[in-house]
Amino acid sequence: MRSALTWGYLVLAVLGAILPWQANLEFMQAAAGPGFDLPGFIQDANLTAASRSLSRDLLVAASAFTIWIGVEGRRMQVRGWWVTLIVCVTVSFACGGPLFLHLRERRLQELEAAEESS
Template identity: 60%
Template sequence: MSDETTSPGQPTTPLLSWLYLTLAIAGAILPWLANWEFIQTYGASFNLGLFVQLANANAAAQSLSRDLLIGASAVTIWMVAEARRLQMRGLPWVLLGCVTIAFAFGAPLFLYLRERRLQEIARNG
């Protein structure tokens, strides 16, 4: 499989853009369904301290939390560098979405916007 999305000006697949957008939508809905259940179970507001405590309640939860923290940190650094390299618009909204909605929303949204930017670069030569 060739890597069509690494260099500006290379052709990209419109289907890939839509796949990323679909993942962004799922990444917004599915984590917030769990967040809603957390709010329903533990109180009328989102208690961040309790959320973090429960996210580290056992070894399995700690593993997932630490995995997400390290992976999301690395990908966020790459997103900032890549957005600058490609002169992308919308990065502040993506980062805000990562923090306020879910990283599972923000990362695929970034990839969607990146694919659109690569398509724009390919069209404009």
């Protein structure tokens, strides 16, 4: 069961990298000029009540989860926990969040195996 959960989180991390970036690339192609128009992106994210709701929901949830990643990563001594914070900022929160859960599950498996062998 735990192995399936570990791999499930990894699949979600991959999807969390691909799906948001498909939309980001569409946005960049539609925007005038090269690069990523951050002010335009923020403006579009606040265009309608529905988009404001989703943006604010993501902001609050990502903020809380980011704090938890830092606390839980150190507490459980999850290897590479800090990398997930970088991934959250540079790739997407939808990638970094599940990636941390994947690493955490692997750590829980290590702890269970150590406990069983002692």
